[in-house]
Amino acid sequence: MSQRRRRWRWLLAIVVTLVVAAVAGVAVAFPSVAATTCPGCYGMKQVRPGLYLEPGLPAARERHVAEVVDAANRRVAGFYGGRRSSPDLLACLTAMCYQKIGGGRERGIAVLNRAVMLSPNGVDPVIAAHEMSHVELHTRLGSGAGPIPQWFDEGLAVVVSDDPRYLKPESAGDRCRVSTQEALPQTLDDWLRTAKADQDTYAKAACRASRWLQANGGSQAVLALIEHLNGGGELPASLAAASRGTPS
Structure with missing residues (x-):
């Protein structure tokens, strides 16, 4: 193997190592960001496009969460006259699940204005719509818009x-x-x-x-x-x- 090829392999190995370390660092420091970026990596089950639930739930509970999300979507769309945002939504029905994806004591939270996480106490149209409202507002506000209070x-x-x-x-x-x-x-x-x-x-x-x-x-x-x-x-x-x- 030529010295030049060995040098490129060595550089590639360093880059891969740095990328892996960076991803691992984000997962440790900001688990909610990592979880909303890759819900499946945290064991979340996709029940339909954009909706992820913890696995092992009875079908009736999955339907209930979907109905909650639909009701919340209607509230946001009703106020804004439609939707421009389509945040992924991660919902947990147990405290262990919510802690695993980086949740805290809140009932729900918008993550990076592109996803919403709901705790066991936040699977409710009011809480879901509240967090979706944040995402919708910031989606509609362009990057050049001044901050709102x-x-x-x-x-x-x-x-x-x-x-x-x-x-x-x-x-x-x-x-x-x-x-x-x-x-x-x-x-x-x-x-x-x-x-x-x-x-x-x-x-x-x-x-x-x-x-x-x-x-x-x-x-x-x-x-x-x-x-x-x-x-x-x-x-x-x-x-x-x-x-x-x-x-x-």
Whole structure:
């Protein structure tokens, strides 16, 4: 074997080793990313395109999860007038399964704005629609769009999912359960800290988001906001004011 060929084989072996090490590192450090990238690698069973469940479930439970996902899809599509996102969904019916795919104490979570994971306590149309709302919003927002406040992202997801824990029924007019005039978290880090310390954070964000929607045209205002931001526009004055704690 020539020296040149041996050198190329040696370099190839190094590259392969580095790739394997990188993949293993992601799997260890970010198991949810790895699991949503390759659900089958984590033992998840594909029951239909885009839907993965832990194996060994009775057929009736598989059908129930599929019905939950369909109901959640209808809520998101109903608000946005259709879907542009199609996130993979991984659902666990046992705590061991959810821990294995990188889940924590949350009921559900959107992963990299392209997949959704549901815990045993999150197999519910409300929780699924909440996480799907995050994915849909960020799918519609182009890469060049400016950031939206995290409180609005979360509050909007509560509205889209129609979560009764944080909002009154639509028939109530003003749907707020908890209101505040204080500024709400702008970034994800601030949101996580605030929500951990204040159990009413979701209700406050939902209140402000629902009032903004009511004052600005409902779901059409969100579609207009997305188009405005995708066109390079800045955050509208009405939403900027709401972020400061002085909603219009």
